[in-house]
Amino acid sequence: MHQDSDIANLQNLPPGELGLPILGQTLQFLFDRKFAEKQYAKYGAISKTSLLGRPTVFMIGSEAAEFVLSSHMDSFSWKEGWPDNFKMLLGESLFLQDGEEHRRNRRLMMPAFHGQALAGYFSTMEEITQRYLAKWTEKGEFNWFDEFKKLTFEIASQLLIGANAGDDVERLSKLFTTLTNGLFAVVPFNLPFTSMGKALKARDRLLQHITQVVQERQQNPTNDVLSMLVQAQDEDGGRFSVEELKAQAMLMLFAGHETTTSMLTWFCLELGRHPQVLERARQEQRLLAKTGELNLEQLGQMPYLDQIFQEIERLRPPVGGGFRGVVKPFEFNGYHVPKGWLVLYSIMITHKQKDIYSNPDQFDPDRFSSDRQEHKQKPFSLIGFGGGARICMGIAFAKLEMKIIASHLLRNYQWEVLPSQNLEPFPIPTLRPKDGLKVKFQPLT
Numbered sequence: 001m002h003q004d005s006d007i008a009n010l011q012n013l014p015p016g017e018l019g020l021p022i023l024g025q026t027l028q029f030l031f032d033r034k035f036a037e038k039q040y041a042k043y044g045a046i047s048k049t050s051l052l053g054r055p056t057v058f059m060i061g062s063e064a065a066e067f068v069l070s071s072h073m074d075s076f077s078w079k080e081g082w083p084d085n086f087k088m089l090l091g092e093s094l095f096l097q098d099g100e101e102h103r104r105n106r107r108l109m110m111p112a113f114h115g116q117a118l119a120g121y122f123s124t125m126e127e128i129t130q131r132y133l134a135k136w137t138e139k140g141e142f143n144w145f146d147e148f149k150k151l152t153f154e155i156a157s158q159l160l161i162g163a164n165a166g167d168d169v170e171r172l173s174k175l176f177t178t179l180t181n182g183l184f185a186v187v188p189f190n191l192p193f194t195s196m197g198k199a200l201k202a203r204d205r206l207l208q209h210i211t212q213v214v215q216e217r218q219q220n221p222t223n224d225v226l227s228m229l230v231q232a233q234d235e236d237g238g239r240f241s242v243e244e245l246k247a248q249a250m251l252m253l254f255a256g257h258e259t260t261t262s263m264l265t266w267f268c269l270e271l272g273r274h275p276q277v278l279e280r281a282r283q284e285q286r287l288l289a290k291t292g293e294l295n296l297e298q299l300g301q302m303p304y305l306d307q308i309f310q311e312i313e314r315l316r317p318p319v320g321g322g323f324r325g326v327v328k329p330f331e332f333n334g335y336h337v338p339k340g341w342l343v344l345y346s347i348m349i350t351h352k353q354k355d356i357y358s359n360p361d362q363f364d365p366d367r368f369s370s371d372r373q374e375h376k377q378k379p380f381s382l383i384g385f386g387g388g389a390r391i392c393m394g395i396a397f398a399k400l401e402m403k404i405i406a407s408h409l410l411r412n413y414q415w416e417v418l419p420s421q422n423l424e425p426f427p428i429p430t431l432r433p434k435d436g437l438k439v440k441f442q443p444l445t
């Protein structure tokens, strides 16, 4: 029998429609790019819908993001939130762990993404970048999304699991593309012709490769991230098991290149569209170049490039939002959300709040200049890397890599966005221009 308070709570659910039985509003969510935006315009920071048979609430805006990512994060589970496809394809990795297990593993992995270790990645990142710049010069015209994917995957696979340039990287990169296509597959059936079936096959091949590398690193650690994880010990002397190492390696490879590819592509597209911004960014680089070759110290002296990347993060966030399972019922803005429901917090629409960002649809890196700092008006207004205790673990790695690539592009190259292509944003699996960005590329004259 219901208690009176339960009934009162159920009457106090967030506004919105649950849609059709079983399917709910899944199709609108997947195919109407403005679905979440319309929910926000109609109902505000919290509203309900139903996705694949599960009652779901959208949580949008800085206050909602702070609630989910920080102040009430104990009400939420990552494992219970992200779709089953993620579990099947990416395994029991950090991304899908909660509580003590997550805290212990994040502590073990963190040193590989900060401080000394991070500084040690500079030369590999730069060396691989230089090789691609020479290749692009030779090619003259290409699709930049595809090329950035190869470049960032080569950097990730070399630094994370010590893969050799060449066949290994090319083959693994293709397998990852197939795996990624399965993450948001609407038909999650394992048949040879479905994207899920193909993704599972790609996962098995990747795991075969990764298992072999894990065994090699256990016998002979090198200087890649996997070797650090093989040797990492918790306070009780415990280490990662082989199964854990495999899952964490898969996750790092996946997370370590899809997102940076997206941001770099938008960086080049927006600069191609905004010549004045491009010229100011080049000027900043010209001044620094006078003091010598690119180095770590110089990377810390590029405030305008930082502003541009913040604006790309805001306007073109690679990850549009994050799923959570509700493990403790909660109240937000006076509405009750029961245990077992799904929460989807929005990054994309939080970045378009009109009370924080002036002309939010406009590309304007100066909104982050020291005298404007629009995002500082409220915490959790710029959340392209998530936020709170579980902020993206690779944030410093990604920023280092993107700034090295961007600095070289700005110092020595020019590009022209070719006509007759569809550059509309397409959100899945990470935000990209629909046709990927075809350009004409050459050294600066």
Ligand code: HEM
Residues within 6 Å of the ligand: 094, 095, 106, 251, 252, 253, 255, 256, 257, 259, 260, 263, 317, 318, 319, 321, 322, 323, 383, 384, 385, 386, 387, 389, 390, 391, 392, 393, 394, 395, 397, 398
């Ligand atoms: C432009 C680049 C990147 C963007 C925009 C990005 C974005 C994000 C976001 C939004 C989250 C949080 C998702 C949520 O709250 O549900 C996240 C988490 C994570 N990211 Fe990234 N990411 C980037 C690069 C990387 C790289 C390079 C790595 C590793 C090599 C990485 C590893 C991770 C991991 C392990 C988590 C889960 C952290 C945890 O749960 O403790 N990311 N990332």
